[in-house]
Amino acid sequence: MGFGKVISSAITGIDGRRVVVEADYGDGLPSFDMVGFLSSEVREARERVRSALKNTGIEIPPGRLTVNLSPADLRKQGNAFDLPIAVSILVACGILPEAFTDGYTFVGELSLDGRLRGIEGMLSHAISAGEQGMRGCIVPAENAAEGAMAETVDIFGFETLRDVIDFLLGNMEKDPEPVPDPAARPVREEDLDFSEILGQESLKRAVEVASAGMHGLLLVGPPGAGKSMTAKRIPTILPPLTREEQLETSRIHSVAGILDRSRGMVTMRPFRSPHHTISVQALVGGGLYPRPGEMSLAHNGVLFLDELPEFTRMTLDSMRQPLEDKKILISRVHGTYVFPARVMLVCAMNPCKCGYYPDRNKCRCSEREVRTYLGRISRPFLDRIDISVELPRVSLSEISSERRGESSKEIRRRVLKAWEVQKERYRDDGIVFNSQLSGSQIRKYCVLGQEEKDLMKNVFDRLDLSARAYDRILKVARTIADLSGEERIKAVHLREAVSYRGTDRKISGFM
Template sequence: MFSKIYTGVLHGIDAELVTVETHLAQGLPSLSVVGLPDMMVREAKERVRAAMINSGYTFPAKRITVNLSPAHSKKEGSHFDLPMAMGILASMGTVSNSALHEYAFLGELSLDGRINRVNGVLPLVIGLKENGLRKIVLPFDNIKEGALVKGVELYPINDLSSLIDHFTSKEEILSFKEGETRNRKRIDYKDDYSDVKGQEAVKRAITICCAGAHGLLLIGPPGAGKSMIAKRIPTVLPEMTYEECLEVTKLYSVAGELSKERPLITERPFRAPHHTISGAALAGGGSKPKPGEISLAHLGVLFLDELAEFNRNTLELLRQPLEDDCITICRTGGTFTFPSDVMLIAASNPCKCGYYGDATHECICTQTQINQYRSKLSGPLLDRIDVHLEIIPVSYKELEGYESQACKSSDEMRKEVDRARDIQLERYKNQGILFNSQLTNRLVQKYCELDSDGKELVQLAFERFSLSARAHHKILKLARTIADIDEKEKIQAVHLAEAIQYRNLDKRR
């Protein structure tokens, strides 16, 4: 009266194989779950009992022990309901124990026996496949998410009775074919950069940042167009590869932000949290650690509007993730690491009133107030942002379109971004990176080689503006992207000069 069923458990975005061992013995009727189950798993025994009875099966009046192995790791999630129910049924002899050895089970039970969707199916399926289990039973509403994984047989179910019928040969469940959910369609954006009048120099900087995934800080008075420009960035971001889509989708699956209608994240994320956000919501955490906004923006954009209004301690949390492209959260239950390779886009006023340095408005802030406002943004954080750009408000003629110059559209900008993206994919195909912003110090020396004029220019800027070593490398990577946009194999002095001019805040020190 013993059975063994397989399932998985999430640790961050990785999955570990769990064996659900069930033993039925003589004694007072009871159901005990051991193996470090959390409250959600301990509550499963009541859902399992009701689901079995309401599905037409007898719940055994025996002493039932369910062990979740390995016992040293914490078990969390409602997906343990189904494997526990199958373990009890197998121990009773309702289902042959030997027929279940090739399967893994995921699913939450309703009291009437229906199988509800669960979170984290994509990383769970990937983890089960890596552990040698290729046949996976999961809720019907999770099937499109699970089908993103190649090389597995998925069996979608709606209720417990149909699953029992499958294993007792009464009615077989057809496996779901892989690849049926991999078609991707480009989003038709309503906004376009052609709506932005003037600001062509800013659009050039946006193109460079999107092409190389460089961070950007926009500084300017109210109404200059900072937010309008930033919110149109998704219209020019390069398309994600299928591997990138899976990586981002895993994060959204763990965070519970996928649905039956949206099983795959196909567009680069654009996350724009409000400045009142807490540190835990930005970085991630909780008793059961989940990805925060910085991880949900992985391989996409994290937009922080009104940067100086954020709590300073909250902003300082960004320093390590921006440097390491990942964030590690330590809890009593273990250490969890989430990826956070983001393109940070920030917008800020130059002072409290917003008009410091504006030629058309008088600033009413004292120097002390200006210094206090700017002190909210620490030097180490600003040093990690590749491009610092001051925005000047457009004139009336530019706004009304009286001037003859055409406004560059998102489509034109995206073509430039895609050309540079293709160059980078070809160049770094054996290096394990995708964008110029990801270049390590060793790769900078290899791919950002300068001629004598370029070295002299960088040295002059380094000494004059007292640049840090980090800022020096960011200028080189930025120049590499500018050269790619201009389709030049080697970095020229003109590319370096443009990259240096984008470090406005360094020039003020």
């Protein structure tokens, strides 16, 4: 007869939270009950733990067994509790001394034969264990490298329940070393590169400007013009993730179960391209016990919406606030969840339904149909887009030209420089990029000389600009000036910025 208590961890949102697993073993008719606000997977742990113990050769004498997971207000989900439940039972039955489990956080799924299986969210469990001052985490071998990336707590990975018991009892022939942080491993050479995009110089320039100021970008062009090909390569010209960003992005991917454990931390900026049929929940995150959506999976990287007019208005509108706030807040009765979502928005669309407007040899759409097609995108959503660029059909001469374009590495060097200029300038402003400038900040940081003022007045009158469009031109011009290393915005910068508003004027009322 006895009592056992071990520490485990649950995921809420993207954070790990301490869970205490207690087992009480008493006299009475043999039974096995589990309590503590458990999901059905956690309830099923009973069967897995029972079989795993038996197949590990451990005989639990018949008795009344009760397992409780606390805190009671926290919903316990997933399969990570199998291992701590098994260990707490071993302590309650006197097979393991409780002192031997002190200071460890246990997570892991058990298979019926007693093997340990990998779980989701390991990085968040490890970060949380580190914050609690635990001395180590005992985890499935499969998760060890991922847990070690947190660098805040020692990680011990095991293949089987038997190994965990031997380790705790000190029966191992040789104590396992904590797993080293795999971040030191060399990063795979990325196989996508900007040099593969032949010709299209003005497109590449627009993409560079957008990347330099993290401006929302819209690519308009016929099928086959290279819209997705270009979008996919944008992460290769963005500066590398900082260590902090790697951790943020990796833990989101880990919780969502898409972290490639063999590759360690996410080191490339993510590129996510949700299909236009995606549900709002899958896009921004949600559910009764919320999980991150595509916008959060793209955190610190690129969110690419191909065939923009096919997305429903409701879907696009659901992204507006997150794009503004760079995060998603989801409230539930049991708490508020925060999912980061700092993304570069890149959209692509055909110029009309058939895709070939204004090529009248191919396009049979009426002017009205073209306008209706473009008008499907809600205007408040378009307000998130600073740069739009039209892709012509690539000419044969461009495709057949031998000359390869600049490599991603060369472009990235310039983008990085522009990022650094902005970071320094906005040190005390709570923003990082030109695209985030507020109205008053624009007056402060986008000061124009007389020549430039005259130019803008001319453009303003001629194009019948809205105040919003006017501000967007100034923000983009600021980025162009930063790319050329110039303190003042000059007429040439403004002219280029104005040229990035050409396409969207066709979308009625946009400018």
